[in-house]
Amino acid sequence: xxxxxxxxxxxxxxxxxxxxxGTAEEPLPVQALDMIRGLIPCDVVALIDGYPWDRVxxxxxxxxxxxxxxxxxxxxxDRYRSQVPLGPSPATIHGPVRISDSxxxxxxxxxxxxxxxxxxxxxxxxxxxWLPGRAGRMRGLTFDATIRDFSDRDRDVAEVxxxxxxxVIGRLDSxxxxxxxxRALTSRQAEILSLVADGRTNRQxxxxxxxS
Numbered sequence: 001x002x003x004x005x006x007x008x009x010x011x012x013x014x015x016x017x018x019x020x021x022g023t024a025e026e027p028l029p030v031q032a033l034d035m036i037r038g039l040i041p042c043d044v045v046a047l048i049d050g051y052p053w054d055r056v057x058x059x060x061x062x063x064x065x066x067x068x069x070x071x072x073x074x075x076x077x078d079r080y081r082s083q084v085p086l087g088p089s090p091a092t093i094h095g096p097v098r099i100s101d102s103x104x105x106x107x108x109x110x111x112x113x114x115x116x117x118x119x120x121x122x123x124x125x126x127x128x129x130w131l132p133g134r135a136g137r138m139r140g141l142t143f144d145a146t147i148r149d150f151s152d153r154d155r156d157v158a159e160v161x162x163x164x165x166x167x168v169i170g171r172l173d174s175x176x177x178x179x180x181x182x183r184a185l186t187s188r189q190a191e192i193l194s195l196v197a198d199g200r201t202n203r204q205x206x207x208x209x210x211x212s
Contacts, residue, residue: 002156003152004160008153008157009160011035011038012157012160012161015036015161016164018031018035019169020168022168023172027049027061027139027169028047028061028165030061033046033061034063037063039157042144042145043064043122043144044062044063044064044143044144045064045141045143045144046060046061046063046142047140048060048139048140048142049137049138067120069117069121073117073121076117077117079112080113080208082209083112083113084103084111084126085097085102086099086127086128086142087130088130089130092130093131093132094131095129096128096129096141096162097127097129098149098150099125100125100150105124125144125145125148125149125150126142126143126144127142127150129141129142129159131162131169133169133170133173137173141158143158
């Protein structure tokens with residue numbers, strides 16, 4: 001890709017080589033996550049593994065500074081996550097997406113998500129890259145930064161890296177426990193169900209998702 005240099009490719013290959021030692025318990029070794037954070041400048045990078053919006057059972061591995069997230073913080077994120085379109089969806093699978101790709105900085109800072117959690121945790125800029133796994137499982141690389149937004153170069157590097165990591169981590173799928181039978185939901189259906197479970201009315205759900 002045009003914004004990815006030869007040096008970037010060399011570092012990507014080094015990360016892939018380090019990731020080859022991952023296990024089902026730790027798909028990306030801590031060293032690999034640290035290397036990713038060095039390749040794509042950010043305060044926090046995380047690998048998330050599980051089913052969309054299943055906070056209880058999903059697994060997360062993190063590199064970087066992270067202020068403690070209280071249970072209430074996580075409840076707020078679950079409630080208002082649809083305000084920032086970075087979660088798993090057809091728009092965010094197979095390619096990195098930044099907050100700034102869909103909204104201006106002032107608009108983001110007016111969201112409940114930012115006002116109630118993002119500001120206190122220093123999440124000024126974010127980028128997510130979601131990768132499909134086995135039986136509806138999702139894996140996502142998430143990046144948070146305080147000082148600077150993610151550049152086009154950062155986005156393109158994340159896309160190339162994600163393609164390789166999807167293959168490396170995907171080899172572990174056969175070692176994971178089989179998924180329980182479930183009816184497949186679209187990302188929008190999952191969002192609506194999560195808002196229903198949160199006690200929202202039809203009107204509140206429509207407003208949150210910008211639908212009629």
